[in-house]
Amino acid sequence: MEPVPELERTARRAELRRALRTSQDRSGAAPALIDVSKANAALSVRQRRINRLREEEARITQQIASMVSEMRRIERWLEFCLEDAIDRTRNQHSEAWSPSPIMGYRLWWVEDGELCGVKMPWNKRTLAASCLRHGDLGEIPHSDGSCGRLGCGVYAAKTIDPLYRDFNVWSLEDFAIGLVALTGKVVEHDDGYRAAEATVVALGARLEGRVLLTNIPDMLDDVFADPSMIRMGNPVESRQQSLIEIEMYVAEEARRAEQWI
Numbered sequence: 645m646e647p648v649p650e651l652e653r654t655a656r657r658a659e660l661r662r663a664l665r666t667s668q669d670r671s672g673a674a675p676a677l678i679d680v681s682k683a684n685a686a687l688s689v690r691q692r693r694i695n696r697l698r699e700e701e702a703r704i705t706q707q708i709a710s711m712v713s714e715m716r717r718i719e720r721w722l723e724f725c726l727e728d729a730i731d732r733t734r735n736q737h738s739e740a741w742s743p744s745p746i747m748g749y750r751l752w753w754v755e756d757g758e759l760c761g762v763k764m765p766w767n768k769r770t771l772a773a774s775c776l777r778h779g780d781l782g783e784i785p786h787s788d789g790s791c792g793r794l795g796c797g798v799y800a801a802k803t804i805d806p807l808y809r810d811f812n813v814w815s816l817e818d819f820a821i822g823l824v825a826l827t828g829k830v831v832e833h834d835d836g837y838r839a840a841e842a843t844v845v846a847l848g849a850r851l852e853g854r855v856l857l858t859n860i861p862d863m864l865d866d867v868f869a870d871p872s873m874i875r876m877g878n879p880v881e882s883r884q885q886s887l888i889e890i891e892m893y894v895a896e897e898a899r900r901a902e903q904w905i
């Protein structure tokens with residue numbers, strides 16, 4: 645037998661009640677309806693029970709939801725505690741492992757069609773550090789002094805000034821100064837950092853009397869792949885003027901980046 649849907653059954657019961665009333669009205673007789681009353685009562689008892697259980701069910705569902713949301717908050721607190729503990733341990737060794745990048749400055753000069761750093765040319769805007777002494781063993785950059793006085797890692801200065809001091813920027817004809825985002829393990833020194841990885845986020849570059857300023861990722865990739873792209877920049881009167889423009893641009897980009905971090 646096919647199950648009769650609930651709505652149809654309700655309609656059928658209403659129909660039967662109406663038919664009974666009509667029949668009683670016609671005949672004037674009213675037989676005792678003990679069975680009907682019993683069934684009615686049994687139905688309403690069960691309906692009330694179901695209503696109570698539904699209320700309880702709603703309360704339980706709400707309690708579960710609020711407990712789940714409490715757990716999410718506790719989990720975030722636990723993550724904070726773990727990060728804080730890691731930070732405090734690392735700070736004892738001047739290390740940072742920050743989820744948001746640390747900003748630094750770098751200088752490259754154009755040589756043989758490449759943007760060259762102190763140790764190697766950069767052909768991409770991102771460079772991952774490797775350790776000449778220990779390879780990729782352990783956490784790079786090493787901070788236990790095992791790979792020399794200076795240690796491995798991608799270097800970056802905290803401000804632009806040390807670049808002028810360490811490199812004779814005034815005498816450089818074709819060069820670039822960039823803002824780099826340092827990620828992964830970062831070891832802090834007096835004037836700068838050593839990081840596991842650095843990505844150039846803004847660059848001011850000068851080539852053959854033209855200055856290109858850009859923070860567009862694709863364009864940065866293109867410039868590092870082929871520095872002759874810098875020639876697309878604007879002509880600049882003097883070397884001093886180009887330095888001022890580059891420094892102002894990179895400093896402004898650093899201020900903008902800090903707002904986001």
Ligand SMILES: [Zn+2]
Nearest residue numbers: 775786791796
């Ligand atoms: Zn090392």
